[in-house]
Amino acid sequence: MEATKVSDLTFLKQFSSGNTAMMKKLINVFLNTAQDSIEKIEGFINEKNWERVGSIAHQLKPQCSYMGIKTAEPIILQIEDAKNSDGSSIPVLFFSLKEIIQKAMAELKEETDKLA
Helix, strand or coil, rough: CCCCCCCCCHHHHHHCCCCCCHHHHHHHHHHHHHHHHHHHHHHHHHHHCCCHHHHHHHHHHHHHHHHHCCHHHHHHHHHHEEEEECCCCHHHHHHHHHHHHHHHHHHHHHHHHHHH
């Protein structure tokens, strides 16, 4: 039995009108940007700079939407809300977000290999 996927390319297929070259390009942009965002957020968490963590998480939100990573969206919203408090919940929230993003990245890499 296949594990539940965290990404869904339905929106991307519609957005690109099924153009596989365009889909591949957009997925690769996401893969590069998401990895960069994860690394930046980790750095800002170490500095306890909650404002920057929230800002970068906010930038990830539309990208996750395009790739159909629905489970990431509520976590991103919680991170954005937590930046206005003491930020104590952010590291745990980020750990969950990072797991989802990394799983999605692995799925999307697999998808780009399948695209002609």
